[in-house]
Amino acid sequence: MLQSVRHSDMAASSRAVMKSFLRRCGQCWSLISALPAENTVLRLNYVIPVRMVSVSKSTGFRQRNPPSGQQKFTLEFVKKQIEEFNLSKRHLANIMGEDPENFTQEDIDRSIVYLFPSALFEKKARPIMKHPDLIFPRQRAVQWDPDGRPFHYLFYTGKQSYYSLMHDTFAKVLEVERYQDRLLLKGLFSQEVKPISLAGGRWLSKDEFEEFLVETISDQDYTYFLQLIGRLSSLPYSSLEKEFILSFHKQLDVQASKQLGQPLEFDQDGVAFSSAQGRRKTAEATVVLRDISSGKITINSVDYLKYFPSLQDRLQLMFPLQFVGRLGRHALECTVTGGGHSAQAGALRLAIARALLSYVSESEKESMRQAGLLTSDPRLKERKKPGQAGARRKFTWKKR
Template identity: 40%
Template sequence: MASVIGQFLRRSSTLVRISCTVQARVASGLPHIQQYSSSSSSSTEEESMTSPEGGARMSKSMLAYQQRAEAHDKFMADQIAERTLMLPSSTFSPRHPSNVFIKKKAAEFDISGRPFHTFFYTGYPAYYQALHDLGKTMISLDQFANRMAHLKVENESQAFNCGGSEWVSKAELSNKFLEELHDKHYIFFIQSMNRLIEHPYSSRAQDFIMRFRKVVITTQNKEEIPKLMYTAEGIPYMTGSGKRKHTEATVTVYGRGSGKIEINGQDMRFFKVIQDREQVVFPLQFTNLLGKVDLVANVTGAGLSSSAGAIRLATALALCSFVDEHMREKMRLAGLLSKDFRVKERKKPGQKGARAKFTWKKR
C-alpha cells in the first residue's frame, strides 16, 4: 500500500512541475512545446501525422517518395519536350522523328486471333517471306534460261554487276524486317543471295537484289586518261610505266599490230617460268586485244617475278587509252590498275626465315 501511495505522489509532483513550466512559458509569451513520450504507440502514430500547432506532418520515407515522384514528373516532362517538333529557329538539339519514335510492327492478327501472315508461326515472317521471294525469283530465272536454250539463242552472260554496291549489314537487315535476326539467319540469307547473283541471267532480278544492297559512294577522283598519240606513219600508240618491288618497267603499246611482244630486245622467252609469261599477256587477254596490238617493254632491276608484275601494270595503264570507260571500270575491279605494294619480308634473327623457325629438339 505504501508503494502505491509513493508512486502516486511521484506522478502528481511531475504533473505539477509540467503545469508550472507551461504556465510560465505562456505568461512570458513563448510558444508551448509539448513533450512526447515513446511509451504509447498510438500517441506516436497520431503525432507523426499532426504537429502541435495542428498542421500536417510527414515522415522521412513519405518525403523521400514525394521527392522521387517530383523528379520523375520533371524527367517525363523533359522527355516529352524533346519529342516535340520545334521550328528550326528555336531548335538546339534536333533529332529526326525516326530516331525518337522507334518503328513497331502493327497487329499481326485479326480480332478473332488468326494471324495475317502465312509464316507468322515461324517467328520471323518477313525474313522467310524474303527467302520465299528469292526462291520464286530463282525459279523464274531458270525457266527463262531453259527457254533461251530451247530457242538456241546465244547471248552473252547477263549476270548482275556487283560493282559499286555491297550487302546491307545484319543490323540494317533486322531494321528492314523489323525482326531481331541471329547470325545464322544473316549468313544463310547472304549465301542465298550470292547464289542468285551467280545466275547467268541475274541482271533480270536487279530490282529484287538491290533491295538488300546499298550503293557505295566512292570519293576517289577520276584520273584523266591521256589521248592516243600517233607516229609519223599514223600508227596510234601509248606509253605506260609501272613498278614492282625494286623493278621499273616502261611499256609502249602500238595499235594495228600483229601481237608481237618484245622485252629488253627479246621475245617472251625472256621469262623462263610460264606464270611470268601469263602475267605479261593477261591485260591483253582481259581487254580482248591479244594479237591486235604490239608491245615493247624495257625493264630495269633484278627479279623475274617482279619484272613481270611491273610490265603487267605498265601494260594495263597504257591500254586504258585504247578501251572505253566500261572496260576501264572492269579493269579497275579486276585489280589491273592497282600497284602491288607487297615486298619480301625480312629474315628475323634467331629464326630460319621471315616466319619459319628452326627445328626444336628437347634434347
C-alpha cells in the first residue's frame, strides 16, 4: 500500500512539472491535452514509465541543448558538404561562363570579388566558398558509433592519439632495453654499437606534431614526448626502432649547397667583382665587392667610419672579411635602405658574406656556414600587446 502511494505521488509530481514546463512554451501548450490524466498514469504506471512520453518534431518542441560536436563533423556530414560544394562550383562556373571541370579555387575567389565588388560591400562581408576540407577540422575517422559510444578506450581523456603514442613509445623503450639485457647476459653486447645519428636534422615542431596527431596538445605534453623519444633514440640498440624514430625527425637540407657563389664579373677596367644582397628586419642591403686591395668601404657614398659611429656596428660589418682573412684585400660599395643602424649592419654583414663566396674555397664556404655567416636572421620586433605597456612589459598592478 505504501509503495502504491509513493508511485502516485511521483506520477502527480511528474505531471505538475511537465505542465509548468510546457506552459512556458506558447507553441507547446496544446501538448498538455495530449498527456494522460492522473488516474490513467496511475493505471499505466507499472507498464509505461512516465519518462518515456516523447514529443514529435511536428509539434515544434525542441531540445533546449541539442547535442553538438559529435554529430557535426562526421564523415557523412563532410561528404554531403563536399557534394554541395562541387555542385555550387559548377553553378558558379556556368554563371561566369567558364569550364566547370577546370574551375579552380583562385577562379572561385576571383568570381566572388567580381560579383561582390568592394565598393558595395566590405571585404570581410564577402561570402567565402572553399572546399569543406579547408573549413571543417580534419580527423582520422569517426570516433564514435551511431549511438554516440566512443570506439577508443582513451576517448574521454581528450587526447587519445597523444596518450596512445606515448604508451607505444614507452613500450618500445622497454622492448629495446630488454633486448640489450638479454645480450648482456649472453655476453654478446657490443660496445661499438652506436645510437642512431640524428645530426643535421630536427624533431617535428609542435605545430607539425599536432597536425600528425590531429589533436591540440600543450607545451608540456610536447616536451614530455621529446624527452621520451630522445630516450629511445639514445639507446645503443635504438636502430631496432629506426623507422619509428625517424618518422618524427626531419632531415634539414645542407645550406652550403644552396649558398653557391655567383661567378665573378669584370668591369670596363678588367677588375673582377661580385654582388650580393642581404636583409635584416626591415633593412635591405646591396654590396659590390671588387677585387682591389685598396680596402675602401663606402656606404651610400659615405665612408663607413662616418656612417657607423658605433664600434659594434663596424665590427659586424668587418667580421666576414676578418673570418676568411681578407681584410684590406677588397673594395666595397654598399647601398642600404630601411631599418636602424643595427639592422643595417646585420643586412650588410649578410650581403658581404654572400659576396665573398665567389672568392673563397669550398672548405671556407663550409666554415662560413657553420659560423652562421650565411644564415639570415629571421628575428623581428615583437608587437605590442593590448592591455599591457609593451611586447612583454606589463602595467603596474595595485590591489588597492
